[in-house]
Amino acid sequence: MGSRKIFGVCLVFACIIAACKHGSRRYQLRGQVLDKNLAKNEITVDHESIPGFMPAMTMPYKVKDPAVVQEVEPGDKIAAEVVVAEGGNDNWLENIRITAKSGRNTTKVPAPPKALAVGERVPNISLINQDGKTIHLDGFKGKALLLTFIYTRCPMPNFCPRLSSQFAKIHEDLAKTPGTYAKTHLLTVSFDPKYDTAPVLRRYGLAYLNNDASGFAQWDFASAAPADLRKLADAFGLVYFEQDNQIAHSMDIVLISPQEKIVKYWATEWTTAELEDALRTEATAKSTRQMARAGGMK
Template identity: 40%
Template sequence: MPRKALFVLLFVALLSGCRKSSAPTSESSTAAQATFQIRGKVVSTDASHVTLDGDAVPGFMDAMTMPYKLKDPMVATELHPGDRITATILADKDGSDFANVRLDNVVIVSQARPDYVPAVQYNVPKAGDSVPDFKLLNQSNQTIHLAQFKGKVLLLTFIYTRCPFADFCVRMSRNFAEVDKALAADPALYQQTHLLSISFDPAYDTPKVLRSYGGAYTGLYTKEKFLHWDFAAPTEKELPALTQYFDVGITGSGKTLSHSLSTVLIGKDGKIVAWYPNNEWKPVDVVAQMKQAAGA
């Protein structure tokens, strides 16, 4: 049965790649709002994201492919690869930068295929879910697996070391550095917690690359022993299952990958405590949740 031609939704995406300047911006509630019109083709969807190959938007950005976070995840079932859409871009303007980008008034103007069934099904992490025992190769060229962290509160996130966007991987790694420093100030809590940054670019992010990247973010460089914070990547074969379970959508290849965000807090029992699907979480709040999960 053909779907309705019009779907209205709200996307929230904080992606520095769509700004006129690459410098980070503050998200001020007093920022002026700008609106633009965009047309484009849906490249991919998962449980809560849509990647759009958008036409050039005069005064906003050149033609580019970028992911948008769906505020209403249910709408993802209505958008399929190949669909062409029009939409209104809403963005907060702060000087020459744009932040808090979202799409409104989305209209499907050309449907790629009626009743399309996506080839890949993404899991949406939920509190109480048991996490599979995924295996990874860490910065010390050692195989680690998630089950080995049972008995500790584990905070994990996804990055790739070549990511150029200040609000994506760079922000996640800086946030983790803040979390690591805050936890270290409480030795008892430090012993009950662990951090894990997972790369979804295993071909490039070898143990040597991850060791250099991780040492830079901890601030200890070559002296870092990685006793509390691991940087690791799965094999190419296991990458799809890992990213699909944690709802990490990835498109592109080579040096630049478009991707969604996923940070997960896992309890001592190996079950999910909380999921943060964007870059809006604050280190101080996550540290408080880790402390609560540790029973400290």
Template identity: 40%
Template sequence: MNRARESRLIIVLLLSCFIVLVAGCRPRPSANEKRYPINGKVIAVNKTDRTATIEHEDIVGYMPAMTMPFRIKNDADLEMMKPGDQVTGSLVVNDTSSWVEIATIAEGTAPLSPTAEIPGEPKPGDEVPDFGLTNQDGKRIHLAQYRGKALALTFVYTRCPQPDQCTLMSTNFAAVDKELQKEPDVYAKTHLLTISFDPDYDTPKVLRSYGASHTGRYSDETFQHWEFATGTKDEVKGVAQFFGLRYFQDTESGDEQVI
């Protein structure tokens, strides 16, 4: 098989995996709903996706304080919300999805500002910089070492329990990894990389445990095909911004947020 044909086969198989996964990710009705009070500041609003990124306080019994997007149930609330607003409400979670029901919206006074010029998303054929990170074994890795392979990467927080966000992303990658194993030649020409947004908490040890639980091989996992990586805040930020994620600074607290 020539190189061009191999490349096309890899792309087709990867796309096929993701199409199947996306089709299987549509929310299904669930009676197993739980409700948690949520209180936080709006960082960004995306009316197209019907989501708001919220810097929230600890959600007692569910997740620690962090910043992440939430689906907003009521479109009228989404229309009223803007960056800087303080909101309260309920986070509703079931087996496959989650959303926020807004109770109050208080106008905020602290707008957010970009911490750097927002880059455009890379286009097919663009050269990817040789970003350096640290993997689950504490070893330094560089993206250039995967040249010649189709590299699929994603970003997560290991502490994010949302069934339709980070958890779903890692479950999807596990399914892709398993599907690619059925084609040994293609498996050898692909690589998966999960990068943490939360380098303070997601140490190599944490990532190793998280990754092994998602591959299902636990202590037998060698991470030869699917790696989990972290780095300094600047290293993670560099990779994230290149692939189109945006960082903003809260002008009141000085904290930097990624959306």
């Protein structure tokens, strides 16, 4: 496994930098800088295995000192400390040292596609769900739809498993208020159609639905033909690509209105409560036309 790299580009901030560092853990990182983002104060590093924390992979890290982001350049080799906050849901780099200046970028990270803007209508893309049935992205009219992307083999607890766990919590909470539950839908799309076939997605979904298949009525797990999946990912600005038999990807959550229009994206920071509140609000909000009609009747 040492020579096998899992290239993961997860364009995400793990969380807000924890104010309290009590109980944080530190790991040594060695790798090569592939990209830097001054606006987000992060660098993307193709790093070696970090025993006890994560396998060799490519991913972005927040940087404690913004001056370092200015200083490092793609191609530089670095040594740094990964600080993992208590609970493991946040991490960042500290004590970054440039060990070799190369100035050459050896791996090209694809530029994110231009996503549909808020207010634009979702495209009509066909997906195959956990039951092998064809569903359509524009087939959830009348419901507030929360959509995200995962792949079931993702081994990183802070990425796909966390997303599915958050959706599971939202699903459990919504089920307690049947009125709102009926006006919402969750959709988890896998960008690994080769492995994530309908039976695999069904098994995966059941693990997050407490083995209650009735939950699929409000939460679909789906994938699509590679060409359709690419269209879908491009529409929502998701980056993913295969490398070394693994999938590198960004993170993306999209809220779609009952009128099938994009309401909001989350790609860097969010909480389960924030997602659930937004979904409930959208499900229960009256449309502009309904409000105008109600206003005219007064």
